Amino acid sequence: MINLEHVSKTFDTASGNVHAVKDVSLHIEPGEIFGIIGFSGAGKSTLVRCINLLERPTSGRVIVDGQDLLELNEKELRAVRKKIGMIFQHFNLMQSRTVAQNIAFPLKGSGLSKAEIAQKIDSLLELVDLKDKANAYPSQLSGGQKQRVAIARAMANDPKVLLCDEATSALDPQTTQSILKLLKEVNERMGITIVLITHEMAVIKDVCHKVAVMENGCVVETGEIVEVFTHTKHQVTKNFIETTSSVSRIHELMAQDSPICRLKAGEVLVQLKYDANNASEALISKISRDYQVDTNIIFGNIEVIRHTPIGDLIVIFSGSKEGIDQAVECLKTNHVSVEVLKQ
Amino acid sequence: MMTWIEQNLPHIYIILPELPESILQTLQMIFIPGVISFVFGIFFGVILIVTRKGGILQNKLVFSILDKVINLLRAVPFVILMSLLDPVSRAVMGTTIGVDGAYIALIIGTVPFFARQIESVLAEVNFGLIEASQSMGASPREIIFRVYLHESIPGITRATTITIISLIGLTAIAGAIGAGGLGDMAIRYGYNRHQIDVTYVTVFLILIIISIIQGIGDYIIKKTTH
Numbered sequence: 001m002i003n004l005e006h007v008s009k010t011f012d013t014a015s016g017n018v019h020a021v022k023d024v025s026l027h028i029e030p031g032e033i034f035g036i037i038g039f040s041g042a043g044k045s046t047l048v049r050c051i052n053l054l055e056r057p058t059s060g061r062v063i064v065d066g067q068d069l070l071e072l073n074e075k076e077l078r079a080v081r082k083k084i085g086m087i088f089q090h091f092n093l094m095q096s097r098t099v100a101q102n103i104a105f106p107l108k109g110s111g112l113s114k115a116e117i118a119q120k121i122d123s124l125l126e127l128v129d130l131k132d133k134a135n136a137y138p139s140q141l142s143g144g145q146k147q148r149v150a151i152a153r154a155m156a157n158d159p160k161v162l163l164c165d166e167a168t169s170a171l172d173p174q175t176t177q178s179i180l181k182l183l184k185e186v187n188e189r190m191g192i193t194i195v196l197i198t199h200e201m202a203v204i205k206d207v208c209h210k211v212a213v214m215e216n217g218c219v220v221e222t223g224e225i226v227e228v229f230t231h232t233k234h235q236v237t238k239n240f241i242e243t244t245s246s247v248s249r250i251h252e253l254m255a256q257d258s259p260i261c262r263l264k265a266g267e268v269l270v271q272l273k274y275d276a277n278n279a280s281e282a283l284i285s286k287i288s289r290d291y292q293v294d295t296n297i298i299f300g301n302i303e304v305i306r307h308t309p310i311g312d313l314i315v316i317f318s319g320s321k322e323g324i325d326q327a328v329e330c331l332k333t334n335h336v337s338v339e340v341l342k343q
Numbered sequence: 344m345m346t347w348i349e350q351n352l353p354h355i356y357i358i359l360p361e362l363p364e365s366i367l368q369t370l371q372m373i374f375i376p377g378v379i380s381f382v383f384g385i386f387f388g389v390i391l392i393v394t395r396k397g398g399i400l401q402n403k404l405v406f407s408i409l410d411k412v413i414n415l416l417r418a419v420p421f422v423i424l425m426s427l428l429d430p431v432s433r434a435v436m437g438t439t440i441g442v443d444g445a446y447i448a449l450i451i452g453t454v455p456f457f458a459r460q461i462e463s464v465l466a467e468v469n470f471g472l473i474e475a476s477q478s479m480g481a482s483p484r485e486i487i488f489r490v491y492l493h494e495s496i497p498g499i500t501r502a503t504t505i506t507i508i509s510l511i512g513l514t515a516i517a518g519a520i521g522a523g524g525l526g527d528m529a530i531r532y533g534y535n536r537h538q539i540d541v542t543y544v545t546v547f548l549i550l551i552i553i554s555i556i557q558g559i560g561d562y563i564i565k566k567t568t569h
Contacts, residue, residue, distance in 0.1 A: 052478055054474055054477060054478060074482075078480040078481070078482060079480065080480075081477070081478060081479065081480035082479065082480040084478070085478075085479075086475070086478035086479075088471055088474070088475060090469075090471055092469070092471040092472050092474065092475035094472060094490065094493070094494055095494060095569055096493055096494050096496060096567065096569060097493075105476070105479065105489070106479035106480065106481075108485075108489075137569035138569075139569055150475075153479070154478075154479075157479075157480075163478075
């Protein structure tokens, strides 16, 4: 649906050239929810603006739905933009218009009759669950409601693509969840391709099928979400994943010599990482039965991402030296990664 | 009533027959240049906003020419502007005196002031809105009318009120050099002949006009701010 080929964007500023996006190539399939994550300044907002040419790339090609957007004239580009909805961090609703008028904004000149427009607004309001707010002004709405209006407005021309620029970053966690749920619904019900920019790994984890991680204008890692979570390649990605899990705290606790990680003789502190391939097996019971190794789970983090449970456990093994070694071997053969933290 | 005026405002009593005409002249000098300046001021204010750096129709040449012309015109004191514009007035209006002779100067004195205010009002429109409407496929013309101007109605109203009130000030200066109206009356009788009651009455009448304009402005702002 969207093909970015060697897209670069350089801004000329007073203090020299800023390379916001450097040679990025991405392929986004129809019907996919594609996440782009990066810290602020990583170039993700610029990149998403290159998809509808709010920013014209300095070089490269932008192909949306088979059309090379850089070859279109202004008028053709405007027509294409109507099929690429966009929502923003700060909603960008017009204060002088009611909810219904905001949603009707992009429908002017669409050739629809007044009655058709009214019907369209009605169904969009129903979609975003704001039927009772049709005549309210944006200033009377909460942040989450404003973003719902923005989504309805972005959907007015039945777009094939929806670009979300930090759409949940200004919202509280609960509202974020409800907006993400709505985006998922829109994606599943209407098959809209969604490109979602965020700095929160939790958002990516909740809704995305694929993810690209950006740093300093480059995409450093990209792939299926489960793959990226279980076989993380790049340090930036690891940092992001750590933000969603409590497991990294073990290093802190060890440094502080916390009582929970003090070991008795014969005990070993280990971190176990497992994914879909082994989560369903009763490995901990197995090692306790076969090697007489007791497992004390200190803490852990287990997630279900795209119907795949993946997780980390921090555990203390106690048993004979031999038994523990065999247990570790057994886990490794079952593709659980074992890292001994302290002996 | 008439006896009261005769006793307390003796000079006004004498020029009473001239008063309606003066009020009418002042209203003419507010209304006609006001409407024309409104149109041109918004036009040039919009041009400034869309052609400036980062604007939707960025154009360095147009922006810098317009920007400098406005600065130049705003730098010239109105009294001097009036005499400078005499030839223009003669060419366009056929006269340099009376109400007709003042129109050109009032317009040229008001448009740059108003255009600058419109520029700053439109600059308040969040660029996110412009970006959002571009993402919805809006054309520059649509963005100007349906976003910039539509979103700025309260601000434009405020700028209009301020401008009309400053225009009333200009009509008094124009009056001083032969244009007529209440300002002219205040200077000719009140100032030159020390008929202080004429000054009081004309100031009072101008105050009423300003209050009405301010009241209308405030009402529109209240109705259009959401």
